[in-house]
Amino acid sequence: MLNPCSPDFVASLAARLPDILTAPEPRWLEEPRGKWPGQAGAVARPRSTAEVAEVVRACAAARVGIVPWGGGTGLVAGQVMGDGPLPLVLSLERMNRTRGVYPSENVMLVEAGMTLSEVHAAAEAVDRVFPLSLASQGTARIGGNLATNAGGVNVVRYGNARDLCLGLEVVMADGTIWDGLRRLRKDNTGYDLRGLMIGSEGTLGVITAASLRLFPRPRAEGAALLVVPGPAEALQLLALAQDQVGPGLSAFELISGQGLDFLAQTMPQIRQPFADRPDWMVLVDLGLTQDTEAALLTLYEAGAEAGLVLDGIIAQSSAQRAALWDLRETIPLANRAIGAISSHDISLPLSEIPGFIPAATAALQAVAPFRINCFGHLGDGNLHFNVFPPEGRKASEFKALSGEVQELVHQMTVDRGGSFSAEHGVGRLKVADVERWGEPAKLAAMRAIKAALDPLGIMNPGAVLRS
Numbered sequence: 001m002l003n004p005c006s007p008d009f010v011a012s013l014a015a016r017l018p019d020i021l022t023a024p025e026p027r028w029l030e031e032p033r034g035k036w037p038g039q040a041g042a043v044a045r046p047r048s049t050a051e052v053a054e055v056v057r058a059c060a061a062a063r064v065g066i067v068p069w070g071g072g073t074g075l076v077a078g079q080v081m082g083d084g085p086l087p088l089v090l091s092l093e094r095m096n097r098t099r100g101v102y103p104s105e106n107v108m109l110v111e112a113g114m115t116l117s118e119v120h121a122a123a124e125a126v127d128r129v130f131p132l133s134l135a136s137q138g139t140a141r142i143g144g145n146l147a148t149n150a151g152g153v154n155v156v157r158y159g160n161a162r163d164l165c166l167g168l169e170v171v172m173a174d175g176t177i178w179d180g181l182r183r184l185r186k187d188n189t190g191y192d193l194r195g196l197m198i199g200s201e202g203t204l205g206v207i208t209a210a211s212l213r214l215f216p217r218p219r220a221e222g223a224a225l226l227v228v229p230g231p232a233e234a235l236q237l238l239a240l241a242q243d244q245v246g247p248g249l250s251a252f253e254l255i256s257g258q259g260l261d262f263l264a265q266t267m268p269q270i271r272q273p274f275a276d277r278p279d280w281m282v283l284v285d286l287g288l289t290q291d292t293e294a295a296l297l298t299l300y301e302a303g304a305e306a307g308l309v310l311d312g313i314i315a316q317s318s319a320q321r322a323a324l325w326d327l328r329e330t331i332p333l334a335n336r337a338i339g340a341i342s343s344h345d346i347s348l349p350l351s352e353i354p355g356f357i358p359a360a361t362a363a364l365q366a367v368a369p370f371r372i373n374c375f376g377h378l379g380d381g382n383l384h385f386n387v388f389p390p391e392g393r394k395a396s397e398f399k400a401l402s403g404e405v406q407e408l409v410h411q412m413t414v415d416r417g418g419s420f421s422a423e424h425g426v427g428r429l430k431v432a433d434v435e436r437w438g439e440p441a442k443l444a445a446m447r448a449i450k451a452a453l454d455p456l457g458i459m460n461p462g463a464v465l466r467s
Helices: 007-015 049-063 116-124 142-149 193-197 233-248 257-266 292-305 318-339 350-365 397-417 433-435 440-453
Strands: 043-044 066-069 088-091 097-101 105-111 164-172 179-182 205-213 220-227 248-254 278-289 311-314 345-347 371-377 382-388
Touching: 007 043, 049 088, 049 205, 066 142, 066 257, 088 278, 105 116, 116 142, 142 205, 164 193, 179 193, 220 292, 220 318, 233 248, 233 278, 233 292, 233 350, 248 257, 248 318, 257 318, 257 371, 257 433, 278 292, 292 311, 318 371, 318 382, 318 440, 345 397, 350 371, 350 382, 350 397, 382 397, 382 440
Parallel strands: 043 088, 066 088
Antiparallel strands: 097 105, 105 205, 164 179, 164 205, 220 278, 220 311, 248 278, 248 371, 345 382, 371 382
């Protein structure tokens, strides 16, 4: 049993570590969708790995739960604990320094509290790129990105957060420090603790620093928004783009006309790209050593000749490219303004996507005349398949159906060999899904690892696995 983060515990910790404890503010107890309120006895804001270790040791001795907090942008309630004994929230925001940059190695050492935008700026200062890119990068912190194995828009070219990390520094659940902050591409010296900690969502230890992979900056970048007949043709166009530009394809995003409708309803000041709203579009982004505009034009012409492209816009400048990306990144904000009945972060084998989208849409509309906004990272099979109320109705009117909707979408995803959690993680929102659809041998291994590395159960209690 865990004990609460009581005033006596806070006082004893403050005597050992002055100036790092504070009373909880709303920002530490909220998540972006407002569905999971948090609680905490206090918030610890350490400035060093040694202070993190001291906090964790104190919590282990008193059996007080710890909820690690990065930027608070997670969408599955991994950063808020709504019930149980009051935990201590551990914020890494003060640990925001660059420890070393090695341009010739394409490596950078950073502390976990740096925002993703700050990491980008540090890479750009040495003419390099750190390619993890998210809409929340101004607030999301790299420790949380690694703890959740964040994805984003560039996975098709560079991979997930796990693929972009060479080493970690982690405070383990007993307060010991694992110094795995290596700059090595090859290190076969036993179990892959780096890979284990990435994606563990703070349930096995606290990431305090990371060794990140950098990449040469593409000398030419460009984007195009292309109208396609449907998802099947979008996938054929993806294959065509990969054949033509190979690893120069940085992103390939699917956008539905419903997303543009939501933008028009909630943000009419945003200029619509087409006079007549298409049903389906793809946003293609390239990073090459030569002229991207010519490459995009070649792709457009080849796609049109094959019947895969109906219309399109090719960015003529960096400002136009940014405008296309702003359109894509604003769709989730429009979704939030409309209000979803149920949102789903799923991944599927690419060949299953053209069949899944109409089948799932039909199954949902047999329940009620829902609106579906399906968009996402088609290049790596990750869809955000979100369900909204009919025109003129509110999501609250369908609250009783939200569980049925989620069950239907997740079951159809699993039946097609997909995952009900592609890039957002499990958090507390999807614990029951893990229990229902998780492979038994994997679940047993996960529970054994949790018991071995966190025998007291103090690390982010209730996240990923039920307490």
